[in-house]
Amino acid sequence: MDSLRSRVAEALRRFDRRPADRPDLKPASVAIALIEPGPAFLLTRRASSLRGHAGQWALPGGRTEPGETYGEAARRELAEELGLELGEEAELGLLDDYPTRSGYVITPVVLWAGTDPALHPSPAEVSELHRVPLELIDVEPRFLTIPESDAPVIQLPLFGRFVHAPTGAVLHQFREVVLHGRPTRVAHLEQPVFAWR
Known part of the structure; x- marks a missing residue:
């Protein structure tokens, strides 16, 4: 377990992360929370009562509050959504x-x-909680062309369905960087049109 933690931390330390210089956008953080046994990560389906992106697959996360670090925001959201x-x-x-x-x-x-x-999902935010083994995201995604964009839409196969960007893009980069040591970029990958609002 400790060796896995060390390997993940080392892969991320070697990765030359690219921040986005987009002051026009609101900052948010998501958590890729790794657990044993597995190893696995925590993935939710958003509650149908939520105003934004109801029913979609999501990593725990949300808007970063003023004065918070990215890590503080991700940890706060984990506490709020999953206890x-x-x-x-x-x-x-x-x-x-x-x-x-x-x-x-x-x-x-x-x-x-x-x-x-111990996990205690908040029914106001989470309709489903899954512990997803890392091996399930160690797959090749599908890329689609859409008329609304020149960029390809990424679809990550999972549970017999597809997880789209942003979650699908983030998980694909995690797979590439952490599981394979490849500095693959994903910020250019497109979201499906239903997620544009």
Whole structure:
């Protein structure tokens, strides 16, 4: 377990992360919370009652509050959405920022959540919670062409369906950087039109 944590932290330390210089967008953070056994990460389906992106697959996350670091925001959102309280020492590193069509720039924070943590999903925010083994995202995504954009839409196969950007893009970069040591970029990958608002 500790060796996996060390390998993930080392892969992120070697990665030359690219922030997005987009002051026109609202800052947000998402958590890639790694757990054992597995190893796995935590993935949610957003509650149908939410105003934005209801019912979509999502990593725990949300808007970064003034004065918060990316890691603080990701850990706060984990606590609010899943009842999972983590300290600063759980932060392993960051992936590239991903600007969204809906007005945010998302910073993915990779965290170590330990062995079989107690989770208490908030029904106001989360309709489903999945512990996804890392091997399930170690697959090649599908790229689609759409008339509305010159950039390809990424679709990450999971659970017999597809996870789109931003979540699909973030998870694909995690796979590339952490599982394979490849500095693959994903900020240019497009979201499906239904996620543009």
